[in-house]
Amino acid sequence: MKKLIFLIALSFSIIVSGQDRFEKMDQYLTYLYENNKFMGSLCIREGENVVFSKAYGFSDVENKITADRLTTYKIGSISKTFTAVMIMQLIEEKKLRLESKLTKFFPKVKKADSISVADLLYQRTGIPDFVNHDSITSKELKTLNLKETIYQKIAKYDSRFNPGSQFEYSNSNYFLLGGIIEKITKKSFAENLEERIVKKADLKSTYYKPDTTDTRNKESYSYSYDGEWKLYPEWNNDVAFSSGGIISNPADLTRFLNALFEGKLLKPKSIEEMTEMKDGYGMALYQFPFGDRKFFGHNGRIENFNATMGYNPNEKLSVSLISNGSNYSLNDMMIGILSIYYKLPFPFPSFEKINPELIAKYSGTYSSNEIPLKLTVFEKNEELMAQATGQSAFPLTLRDEKTFIFAAAGIEIDFGDNSLILKQGGMKFNFSKE
Secondary structure, three states, X not given: OOOOOOOOOOOOOOOOOOOOHHHHHHHHHXXXXXXXXXXXXXXXXXXXEEEEEEEEOXXXXXXXXXXOOOOEEEOHHHHHHHHHHHHHHHHHXXXXXXXXXXXXXXXXXXXXXXXXXXXXXXXXXXOOOHHHHOOOOHHHHOOOOHHHHHHHHHHOOOOOOOOOOOOOOOHHHHHHHHHXXXXXXXXXXXXXXXXXXXXXXXXXXXXXXXXXXXXXXXEOOOEEXXXXXXXXXXXXXXXXXXXHXXXXXXXHHHHHHHHHHOOOOOOHHHHHHHOOOEOOEOOOOEEEEEOOEEEEEEEEEEOOEEEEEEEEOOOOEEEEEEEEEEOOOHHXXXXXXXXXXXXXXXXXXXXXXXXXXXHHHHOEEEEOOOOOOEEEEEEEOOEEEEEEOOOOOEEOEEOOOOEEEEHHHOEEEEEEOOEEEEEEOOEEEEEEEO
């Protein structure tokens, strides 16, 4: 029996045959921007050659400063990948070992004598996430040495599990790794970033600073959308530090990935260790599937910046997308971008509201004699959704009054009277409404 599999790739919908893929990519992102769904920047690099680089919208809405390909953005947790590379460089220099215990650097952290550098890198320490575990108070934010205040805060947390026993994502781990870098080198995190990565990879717009954003220097604010783009509150960047405080842009992130995997920053053995997945996480690297292709990369979010980067070693393809204003899923945008890049059919999403009468007409549970799977169609926030047995719910995008699609998994659903036909991967399945 054929098995139906819903495949969702990285974290997307008028098909134009014969159209240049980069022209269509530009039209797609322009379409999202014009519909107030996106502001930001995309870069795609084949080897060392940039094949697409463009920014959309504003870095400063109030002062009408238009973003361009040199505009920089906060990259959030993508900073962790930079931190991991610097730690691995120190290991290569014999200044640190993966087996080194946290006791040597932060002895007051609970179970520090059982927590290794490898545990920190692989997010397997049991140390609670200081960002989400409790809030940084206004009093703490005003301390003269905010980083030291956060170190003390982390040291007070009780361990959630035995180190090394399981994976749990925690910004505390990479905040401590930044402290280890500074303690070993006797230099600031910013200086290490500049010397160890920026200069070696020939990056042009990547740095760390605790100061607030200055849009006159090509830096960008972030925005939320509520009928108009509204300025999002800015953090003190030392709160994020080595776990999420680096500033960069997509051109530099793709150059960084290429330099990393081409051996300009680390030896092959270190790269192998970074890309070894434990419970789905490497050393500040995830593995993202797109069809049969595998990308290594990371995502990041800080304030209302959203960033992602990925590298396909087989094709030496690197891609990075950063938004400073999003009213749409960045994951869906990336699926659209890669679909267009690989010349896969990709209809742009429709932002028209679906007629409530259609939602009521098509809602219900459908079953099939062809596969042991039920499909429930329902309304959520005035949109049509579907959920298959044992699967996550997914949105249905209107193509016409009878046809809806879920582009991320290549699904098309054609509705009839109390029936539907589900199409995916060249297969068709008939369903009847119960």
